[in-house]
Amino acid sequence: MTLSPGDPVRCVMTKWGGRPHWEFAGTYLGGDEHGDWLGFPAGTPYARPGAAFVADVASVTLVPRGGASLPTFHAPGIWCSVYVDMTTEPVWDGAVLRAVDLDLDVIRGETGRVWVDDEDEFADHKVRYGYPPEVVAMAERTAAEVHDAVLRGLPPYDAATSAPWLARVSGC
Secondary structure, X not given: OOOOOOOEEEEEEEEHHHEEEEEEXXXXXXXXXXXXXXXXXXXXXXXXXXXEEEOOOOEEEEEEOOOOEEEEEEOOOOOEEEEEEEEOOOEEEOOEEEEEEEEXXXXXXXXXXXXXXXXXXXXXXXXXXXXXXXXHHHHHHHHHHHHHHHHHOOOOOOHHHXXXXXXXXXXX
């Protein structure tokens, strides 16, 4: 199935072993050299077992081609501007995007500070849930590469790359 700008999409994230995680709906915005862009206006509901929230600001998520992460870029007004989940390679199943969240996150906070988050959760889960060594290596390598790129402000982690996509979300 080929998506067109304006098509509804659903993101279904799981944890290792098929355990449910975040699910949310958005809009396919289009693609560029970095991958596919998805839009989520302010007011988008997000839910997972035991938790739910409604987004305070608009955001866009990049589905990189051949990457093992899902970067999300937020409009101003919350605690971070960039939040990158390390995942298995995201896969399209029709209009549903599926990926396994591998715990590690790279975040650029509202002050500009950049850090890797949830390293303790990753250390626990890789043992508890038996992440294969190649998955551990991929998640660690991807987190280090993304951390460096976010610190250096390289595309797509520079504000200029996500800005036009964020501007489109207001029309979703």
